[in-house]
Amino acid sequence: MLEDIKAAQDGSFLLLHGCAHNPTGIDPTPEQWSKIADVIEEKNHIPFFDVAYQGFASGSLDEDASSVRTFVDRGLELFVAQSYSKNLGLYSERIGAINVVCSSPDAATRVKSQLKRIARPMYSNPPVHGARIVANVVGDPSLFDEWKQEMELMAGRIKNVRQRLFDNLSDKDKSGKDWSFILTQIGMFSYTGLNNAQSNNMTNKWHVYMTKDGRISLAGLSLAKCEYLAEAIIDSFYNVI
Known part of the structure; x- marks a missing residue:
């Protein structure tokens, strides 16, 4: 850069x-x-x-x-x-x-x-x-403070989702691959490292909808779905070239 x-x-x-x-x-x-x-x-x-x-x-x-x-x-x-x-x-x-x-x-x-x-x-x-x-x-000072508190909650939720996804990926991937980039990235989005074919597998087999360059929106992910997403990513990463 x-x-x-x-x-x-x-x-x-x-x-x-x-x-x-x-x-x-x-x-x-x-x-x-x-x-x-x-x-x-x-x-x-x-x-x-x-x-x-x-x-x-x-x-x-x-x-x-x-x-x-x-x-x-x-x-x-x-x-x-x-x-x-x-x-x-x-x-x-x-x-x-x-x-x-x-x-x-x-x-x-x-x-x-x-x-x-x-x-x-x-x-x-x-x-x-x-x-x-x-x-x-x-x-309005009170509304402004309330807004800031809500943003802190939103950002915290996304951080919790990142941590859960990282934990699930690390637990399910027996190859020892380092998935820590999930945690070092920040904000609403993440690059998973999946290519076009692998992203298509995510959609066609697992019904996970994402952009073809491997980007996912973590803001649309719940804690309950992190394990399913981890399984889909690992399947696509290792079984699709």
Whole structure:
């Protein structure tokens, strides 16, 4: 990744996932984010963060924002696109925010002018219902605290599912394969390592529906189904080439 960032033309825009990477579930560590920021600063790139799952990785809004804040603390200019579809359950409302951190008040004024120029022709009057729900939640301390507690519960449930799936895979796989990547990945998704043919076997034989590159959504998995999923993965992994 660092090599690709170095190879990009100076001043390029780089799309980065702030947390709970989709589709891999593989987030850089704080130390790795610092190294990424070093190269971006050196190359004068503009980071554009996609933050769609804030709170769903660690359970903490602040911890999941640490990647973005690493760049802001360095004084870098950047874009942050936030979505509330997932973490506030506002699907179909298409509610989110674009945040731009600028180097000076003058730059901020010019960027704001350009954003208005882009938004106005796209839709003059966007729906306001979802935005009002977000404003009510984040603007009320008690509702905001309740929301944060619910996100912590959601993230904790997914972590428990990861642990159960790892335990079942380790128990059923007699080859000694290391399945610990299930635990080191984070957020709603996981790359299982299954190829296209193996993913098809998951669907056709086991009726487990997933993308053909081996990605599964752990948010849709219950603790009761982890053992069944582990059996399906092991069968597909070892018996289908």
